[in-house]
Amino acid sequence: MKRPDPISLFFPLIPAIFFALLMGAPLLALLYEPMVSLIETQYPITSVLDYPFVNKRPLGQYYLFIKTPEGPDKLIITFKDFGIIPNTIIIATIVTILATIIGTLAALITSSYYFPGRDLIRIVMMLPLLYTPFVNAFVVYNLFGKDSGILGAITAQLFGVSVYFQGIAGVILAQTLMFWPIVYVNAFSSMVQIDPSLKEQAENLGARGITLHRTVTLPLALPGISAGAALVFIFSMEDLAAPIAFRVDSVMSRWIVNEILASSDVTTISIETFILALILISSASLWFIAVKKYLSLRQYAMMQKGGIRERRLEEPGRIAKIAIYLVLIPWVIISISPQIGVVVYAFSERWISTLPEGVTLEHMKSILSDTRVINAFRNSVTYAIIASILSLGIAVTTSYTVERLKTRFSEALDVTATIPIALPGLALALGILILFSTRYTKNTLLDPYEFPAIFLVLAYAVRKSPFTTRAAYAGLKHLHKSLEEAAMNLGARQVRVIRDVTLPLIGINLLGGVLLTFVYSVTEVSTSITIGGLNREYSPITYIIYDYVTGGYGGGAFVHLASAIVVLLMALQIIAITAVNIALKQRYAFIGV
Amino acid sequence: MSSIVLNRVTKRFGKTVALDNVTLEIGEGEIFTLLGPSGCGKTTTLRIIAGFELPDSGSVYIGGREVTYLKPYSRNTAMVFQNYALWPHMRVFDNIAYGLKLRKVGKEEIRRRVRWAAELLEIEHLLDRYPHQLSGGQQQRVAVARAIVTEPEVLLMDEPLSNLDAHLRLKMREEIVRLQRRLGVTMVYVTHDQEEALSISNRIAVMNRGRVEQVGSPEEIYEKPSTVFVASFVGRSNLLDGVIAKILGGGLVEVSIGRVKLVGTAMTRGLSEGDHVKVVIRPERVKLEGESDVNVVEGEVTLSMFQGWKSQVKMSADGVELTIYTDAKRAPHPGGRLKAYIDPEDVKVYRSSEDNM
Numbered sequence: 013m014k015r016p017d018p019i020s021l022f023f024p025l026i027p028a029i030f031f032a033l034l035m036g037a038p039l040l041a042l043l044y045e046p047m048v049s050l051i052e053t054q055y056p057i058t059s060v061l062d063y064p065f066v067n068k069r070p071l072g073q074y075y076l077f078i079k080t081p082e083g084p085d086k087l088i089i090t091f092k093d094f095g096i097i098p099n100t101i102i103i104a105t106i107v108t109i110l111a112t113i114i115g116t117l118a119a120l121i122t123s124s125y126y127f128p129g130r131d132l133i134r135i136v137m138m139l140p141l142l143y144t145p146f147v148n149a150f151v152v153y154n155l156f157g158k159d160s161g162i163l164g165a166i167t168a169q170l171f172g173v174s175v176y177f178q179g180i181a182g183v184i185l186a187q188t189l190m191f192w193p194i195v196y197v198n199a200f201s202s203m204v205q206i207d208p209s210l211k212e213q214a215e216n217l218g219a220r221g222i223t224l225h226r227t228v229t230l231p232l233a234l235p236g237i238s239a240g241a242a243l244v245f246i247f248s249m250e251d252l253a254a255p256i257a258f259r260v261d262s263v264m265s266r267w268i269v270n271e272i273l274a275s276s277d278v279t280t281i282s283i284e285t286f287i288l289a290l291i292l293i294s295s296a297s298l299w300f301i302a303v304k305k306y307l308s309l310r311q312y313a314m315m316q317k318g319g320i321r322e323r324r325l326e327e328p329g330r331i332a333k334i335a336i337y338l339v340l341i342p343w344v345i346i347s348i349s350p351q352i353g354v355v356v357y358a359f360s361e362r363w364i365s366t367l368p369e370g371v372t373l374e375h376m377k378s379i380l381s382d383t384r385v386i387n388a389f390r391n392s393v394t395y396a397i398i399a400s401i402l403s404l405g406i407a408v409t410t411s412y413t414v415e416r417l418k419t420r421f422s423e424a425l426d427v428t429a430t431i432p433i434a435l436p437g438l439a440l441a442l443g444i445l446i447l448f449s450t451r452y453t454k455n456t457l458l459d460p461y462e463f464p465a466i467f468l469v470l471a472y473a474v475r476k477s478p479f480t481t482r483a484a485y486a487g488l489k490h491l492h493k494s495l496e497e498a499a500m501n502l503g504a505r506q507v508r509v510i511r512d513v514t515l516p517l518i519g520i521n522l523l524g525g526v527l528l529t530f531v532y533s534v535t536e537v538s539t540s541i542t543i544g545g546l547n548r549e550y551s552p553i554t555y556i557i558y559d560y561v562t563g564g565y566g567g568g569a570f571v572h573l574a575s576a577i578v579v580l581l582m583a584l585q586i587i588a589i590t591a592v593n594i595a596l597k598q599r600y601a602f603i604g605v
Numbered sequence: 606m607s608s609i610v611l612n613r614v615t616k617r618f619g620k621t622v623a624l625d626n627v628t629l630e631i632g633e634g635e636i637f638t639l640l641g642p643s644g645c646g647k648t649t650t651l652r653i654i655a656g657f658e659l660p661d662s663g664s665v666y667i668g669g670r671e672v673t674y675l676k677p678y679s680r681n682t683a684m685v686f687q688n689y690a691l692w693p694h695m696r697v698f699d700n701i702a703y704g705l706k707l708r709k710v711g712k713e714e715i716r717r718r719v720r721w722a723a724e725l726l727e728i729e730h731l732l733d734r735y736p737h738q739l740s741g742g743q744q745q746r747v748a749v750a751r752a753i754v755t756e757p758e759v760l761l762m763d764e765p766l767s768n769l770d771a772h773l774r775l776k777m778r779e780e781i782v783r784l785q786r787r788l789g790v791t792m793v794y795v796t797h798d799q800e801e802a803l804s805i806s807n808r809i810a811v812m813n814r815g816r817v818e819q820v821g822s823p824e825e826i827y828e829k830p831s832t833v834f835v836a837s838f839v840g841r842s843n844l845l846d847g848v849i850a851k852i853l854g855g856g857l858v859e860v861s862i863g864r865v866k867l868v869g870t871a872m873t874r875g876l877s878e879g880d881h882v883k884v885v886i887r888p889e890r891v892k893l894e895g896e897s898d899v900n901v902v903e904g905e906v907t908l909s910m911f912q913g914w915k916s917q918v919k920m921s922a923d924g925v926e927l928t929i930y931t932d933a934k935r936a937p938h939p940g941g942r943l944k945a946y947i948d949p950e951d952v953k954v955y956r957s958s959e960d961n962m
Contacts, residue, residue: 209690215677217704
């Protein structure tokens with residue numbers, strides 16, 4: 013009789029239970045709670061179709077032109093306020109379209125053409141992917157969102173009209189600058205994986221330039237592009253930084269966070285908040301559809317057998333040259349301005365007019381001597397370490413089940429373990445609050461209002477485990493099965509084989525993955541500023557930054573302090589990512605599929 | 606149909622010299638094979654003809670027109686890649702039609718010509734499928750159909766059969782030859798399989814370490830290999846070290862191989878007594894019967910392996926090992942004594958140099 017090995021029962025169960033309890037259950041609770049209330053209280057569903065959620069009559073203008081008697085005129089690009097729900101969707105849609113066009117173009121150019129400084133540009137394009145919670149958007153505001161900003165100053169000089177962005181238009185600008193590299197990274201890695209002979213064959217038959225890209229490169233890179241685009245859509249909906257910096261209150265993310273932070277327990281959170289969170293989740297399903305297609309297409313086309321060689325880089329033609337020097341490079345410089353600006357904020361005395369003034373270490377000194385900041389750093393690091401250890405367990409069991417055991421559940425588990433990348437953290441936070449606000453948990457360790465630490469650790473582990481899991485997959489894929497079979501053949505049981513052969517051989521991959529999980533946990537925003545704000549004693553560092561930027565308005569001293577904290581976070585990320593790149597010899601350690 | 610000329614082409618990749626001063630003339634309508642071990646430069650040569658690589662020096666002509674620095678898309682060559690390179694996002698029909706669409710051929714004409722190519726390769730029933738729904742052999746046919754449908758001047762084949770199983774390979778080999786005869790197109794064929802090269806080619810260039818060792822008809826390459834490398838790479842050979850004992854005149858020399866003395870044909874000019882040489886003897890040219898008293902070697906049978914229509918016999922004569930192919934039914938048994946007769950014409954003598962292995 014065939015007896016199943018205990019490993020093949022035990023291994024799939026660990027991640028299955030983990031994700032069922034911490035991802036499935038909270039999301040179900042989120043779905044269930046409003047339904048019950050809707051029935052019990054006969055809540056009029058139409059209220060979410062009215063102000064402030066939907067404005068029957070949009071407020072404001074698309075742009076404002078102000079004539080001033082002395083000094084330059086002003087052209088302020090804003091946008092109409094259509095209400096919380098339409099605003100969020102409009103912003104996410106426009107940002108996604110812009111980010112997709114820019115990211116795909118940048119990927120096409122850097123993957124096909126050789127030009128001086130190409131490698132430098134490729135590294136610089138990664139900079140916007142460094143998490144700089146909240147403050148990056150303030151830099152965008154400072155540069156492009158005020159009369160005396162750099163954009164306004166330059167246009168006033170050149171055309172006599174000071175042009176700048178405010179309101180929703182500013183949010184769109186800031187988010188496009190922040191998120192386009194996500195499309196870039198995914199599109200680029202899709203493009204370089206295309207078997208070079210597929211492009212050469214087209215050239216051989218007479219295709220060139222744009223025709224070649226339109227008929228072969230883009231269709232083959234479409235899976236990567238669409239996965240990246242869907243991520244941008246979700247990230248835009250969840251983003252808080254840009255709306256805070258541009259003082260836009262009427263978006264879903266801000267409503268949800270404000271409701272949670274103002275609540276004394278879960279019953280005081282309004283029913284509309286749950287409905288908004290449900291809309292947020294359904295946007296994640298968009299991503300799921302895109303990725304599902306990606307997974308089914310993953311094997312096909314990419315690096316077939318035999319005759320594989322490095323793709324030659326072309327000398328750019330005239331159109332490509334124009335795109336490189338007049339579009340790509342200036343755009344990349346604009347895109348890294350928030351990261352540079354954060355450093356400028358952290359070390360300058362004032363930045364109220366066009367240029368910053370004075371160099372100082374005061375901000376750095378004052379945060380390093382603030383016990384609240386130090387305590388929050390300690391909290392974040394502690395939570396992140398425990399979350400990393402948990403994610404290690406999840407990664408090993410998941411990847412081994414998917415890559416080696418190949419049970420009936422392997423495919424489902426594969427998908428489940430990837431979902432957290434696209435799972436809106438605000439929805440997860442709300443789900444956890446509902447799930448653990450019961451009579452039985454009240455005032456115990458399991459009450460998120462009293463003791464948020466446990467829930468932050470678990471939320472980090474759920475949200476950031478895909479980084480470790482993906483690294484583990486990569487390790488197992490490259491580890492030839494025969495090495496394990498040889499040990500088994502000599503009489504080692506499966507557990508023993510895993511311990512003696514598998515784990516040591518993929519150790520470096522696991523280390524890299526854990527490091528990423530760690531830094532991305534420390535910089536996590538959505539659950540940190542919601543659950544993490546419920547009891548100040550347990551707040552993580554990102555909540556402190558949030559508190560600073562929402563307390564002191566743009567340009568104020570608080571932004572300098574927040575920037576000083578973020579500079580430390582950036583340093584942490586650069587160290588970790590460099591270490592991972594050296595260890596894994598891979599460049600795409602960032603967000604991507 | 607066009608001739609192809611490579612004139613003193615050199616190509617380096619970093620420090621490695623992939624092609625070292627290669628000159629080739631390929632005639633119109635010919636099947637010309639580039640044969641050699643992996644890394645010998647045969648694929649690089651093909652890619653230079655296609656325009657995927659540019660030579661560091663030298664020039665390339667197709668049909669009398671210089672194309673050395675022309676882009677791949679302006680050369681009117683068609684290549685069949687080793688991995689077929691079918692576009693996975695296009696149906697078979699669209700794969701084949703691609704080159705025609707780029708040439709702005711009318712819709713009706715495209716349909717007609719795709720059908721023509723598909724019929725030629727017996728894949729009419731597959732036109733609506735996607736590449737991943739096809740077997741390896743079918744993918745191969747689609748790749749060939751896509752290449753010929755544009756009526757290229759030159760058809761370039763990069764080890765097109767290496768991913769097929771042995772049986773299918775033989776069948777496709779015949780079909781490719783038949784197709785080329787029918788279209789009359791100039792074909793450059795890259796392979797490392799010497800049997801494939803011998804059976805399909807009009808002419809073969811044997812390449813080694815970026816150089817052309819010999820160009821000739823399959824018969825010339827097999828019967829009169831001009832270097833030890835060609836002799837040992839094409840067909841099976843006994844490769845023995847010896848010293849010239851005597852110059853006999855008439856192109857014949859006497860060679861001492863250990864304690865065995867053989868009369869052979871000098872393949873290198875200017876050999877003199879005492880020169881160190883390589884001696885090449887084809888196993889199938891060693892006879893077990895004969896009347897001549899020149900080149901009779903006596904020894905012990907050390908091994909006898911049945912191989913179907915022939916047997917491979919190994920004998921040891923005064924310390925010299927010799928492999929012999931013989932009729933399987935009459936193969937001697939190990940341990941027995943054996944007399945082997947070798948015609949001096951079949952004992953080929955080359956000067957030893959560092960270069961010949």
